[in-house]
Amino acid sequence: MPRQRTGDTRARIQQAALELFAQQGLQQTSLRDIADRLGVTKPALYYHFASREDLLNSLVEPMIADFEAYAAAQQAAAPVPARELLGSYFDLAYRHRGLIQLAIRDLSVLHELKLADRFIEWRGTLAALLIGTEPSLSDVVRCMVALGGLSDCAVMIDHEPVAELREAAVEAAYDSLGRP
Numbered sequence: 681m682p683r684q685r686t687g688d689t690r691a692r693i694q695q696a697a698l699e700l701f702a703q704q705g706l707q708q709t710s711l712r713d714i715a716d717r718l719g720v721t722k723p724a725l726y727y728h729f730a731s732r733e734d735l736l737n738s739l740v741e742p743m744i745a746d747f748e749a750y751a752a753a754q755q756a757a758a759p760v761p762a763r764e765l766l767g768s769y770f771d772l773a774y775r776h777r778g779l780i781q782l783a784i785r786d787l788s789v790l791h792e793l794k795l796a797d798r799f800i801e802w803r804g805t806l807a808a809l810l811i812g813t814e815p816s817l818s819d820v821v822r823c824m825v826a827l828g829g830l831s832d833c834a835v836m837i838d839h840e841p842v843a844e845l846r847e848a849a850v851e852a853a854y855d856s857l858g859r860p
Contacts (some may be wrong), residue, residue, distance in 0.1 A: 690728050690738075692718060697735050698778055704785045706736070733792075740793050743776045747798070751805045756849055765809060766830055766853045770846050773834035780835045803827055810857065818858075826856035 699707045710777055715722045731733040750772050754760055773780060776818045783789045806827060811819045833849035 690713065693728055693735065694723060694739055698718065698739060698782065701736075702778070702782050702785065706788050706792065707781070707786075709825070710733075715823045733842050736789075737814070739779060743779050744795075744798065746772065746776065747802050752800050752809050754809055755805060756763060760809060760858065762810055762857060765806065766826065766850045767846065769806060769854075770830055770834045770849055774829040774842065780831070782824075784835070822858050826853040829853055829856060 693714065697709070700713055700717060705712070709732070710730075711722055711725050714735075715725050725735075729738065745832050752770070754765060754768075783795060789795065803824075807815075807823045808819070810826070811823045815823070830849050830853040833845060833852075835847075837845055
């Protein structure tokens with residue numbers, strides 16, 4: 681049997697960790713649990729990740745980089761048509777739905793990685809692009825409903841064709857903005 685490449689092993693460890701974090705919670709999942717799931721020893725895990733926190737960071741860092749790049753790209757491209765921005769935001773949330781589900785189900789993930797502040801900042805950036813910097817209270821509420829509802833649909837609705845879900849979620853989010 682050919683030996684697995686290091687990148688493949690890292691990816692297997694990350695996938696097993698994500699599954700176990702989602703099933704058991706972050707605080708309740710040890711490196712021993714992850715090693716047992718994979719049928720490897722704890723030292724084998726330590727070869728790839730120095731700690732559980734290092735492993736968790738390896739899962740979250742690509743999502744953070746993706747959200748940061750997305751927010752910067754939207755700002756640079758402004759003004760972006762609302763439907764287009766909402767569609768690309770759906771795609772971004774859908775791409776990272778596993779980690780976002782984990783953060784929703786286990787709030788310690790948000791706290792431990794200081795993600796809550798980042799999500800608020802990213803959403804604020806998108807809101808400013810959608811409704812400007814001096815919106816009315818009604819516009820702020822509509823925008824929060826639009827962005828929150830859209831990301832919830834991308835993350836929480838399973839067993840629906842993605843294209844249909846995207847179309848319905850983007851349309852509902854756009855309607856929430858109250859635009860003609």
